[in-house]
Amino acid sequence: MHARISRPETITAMIPLVSGIAVDIAKAYARAETFVDAEPSRALMADIDRALDEIQAYVAELERLGGTLRSYEPVRIDFLAEVEGEIGYVCYAHGDAEATHFHPAMSSCAHRRPLEASRELTTA
Numbered sequence: 001m002h003a004r005i006s007r008p009e010t011i012t013a014m015i016p017l018v019s020g021i022a023v024d025i026a027k028a029y030a031r032a033e034t035f036v037d038a039e040p041s042r043a044l045m046a047d048i049d050r051a052l053d054e055i056q057a058y059v060a061e062l063e064r065l066g067g068t069l070r071s072y073e074p075v076r077i078d079f080l081a082e083v084e085g086e087i088g089y090v091c092y093a094h095g096d097a098e099a100t101h102f103h104p105a106m107s108s109c110a111h112r113r114p115l116e117a118s119r120e121l122t123t124a
Helices: 008-033 042-064
Strands: 067-072 075-083 086-093 101-104
Touching: 008 042, 008 067, 008 075, 008 086, 042 067, 067 086, 075 101
Parallel strands: none
Antiparallel strands: 067 075, 075 086, 086 101
C-alpha cells in the first residue's frame, strides 16, 4: 500500500468519521481489557477473538482513510504529512475538533506541536 500525504484541512474534514472510529476502538479496547483477569475458557477465547477481529476492522478502516493507529489509550491516530519540507505526521488525539498538531516522523504524538497558520502543507 502506498502511503499518501494529507493536508490538515482534509484530515479535519474527516474528523467526524475518525472520531467515531476512535470511540469504537476505545470501547472495543476497554471491553478486551476486561478479559485480562477472567478465568480461561473456550467462551473467553471466543470473546477475545471477536474483540480482536473488531479492533482489527476499525484499524483497517482508519488505514483506508490514510491514518495509522498509534495508541489505544488514549486513542491517537497519525496522518502522514509534509510541513515546510519536513516529513512527519498530523496527529489526531481523540477529542480534537480539527487537525491542529504535527510531529516529526522520528518522534511520537507525545512530541506533537501546534501547526501554525502560516505553515503550508504539501501533497505528494
